[in-house]
Amino acid sequence: NAGVTQTPKFRILKIGQSMTLQCTQDMNHNYMYWYRQDPGMGLKLIYYSVGAGITDKGEVPNGYNVSRSTTEDFPLRLELAAPSQTSVYFCASSYRTDYEQYFGPGTRLTVT
């Protein structure tokens, strides 16, 4: 099993550009999450999904969008990138919310 995979690993964007961060899991988990981690800080939840076709906002959703058309995939879309979105983005999945979350390796995004 590959677990949770994320692409790309690194990306540099100019202000105003858009991009999609990809996340795929092969564990048949219903629950998937997107977090951002700013330097030296903890994790902040951006969006989460409890199953295909169902998404909901987390703590810091502004400037982001998600979709969940399949159980496996949970892409995160950045529209009109801003320097404040410079961060490391982690995708995670879990079987249930009270079970452990499995994390991907992260995407390091810089917006200049």
Add this chain to the structure above:
Amino acid sequence: GDSVTQMEGPVTLSEEAFLTINCTYTATGYPSLFWYVQCPGEGLQLLLKATKADDKGSNKGFEATYRKETTSFHLEKGSVQVSDSAVYFCALSDQYGQNFVFGPGTRLSVLP
């Protein structure tokens, strides 16, 4: 709302020293509690967990006991190694499966 508080880092220890990282939580009912570890440049990995009061989670020499009366889940290890240097996150999942909260993380540095 639910929250997790951890001792501020960084924590610097010599090899073979005893480690304690304090974690306290605020949540209604009976949450599940977790410790995650993040090595440099990587995603988070589950270290141990406990799902009910008085349970002890353990893994790789680390232990933590779910104390309902003090709402705590302190991480301990009897003899740390240089390879334990990482950031440690305490987290909880509420009993209703609607909320997963991470603490801010504690950076541990172990010197040879």
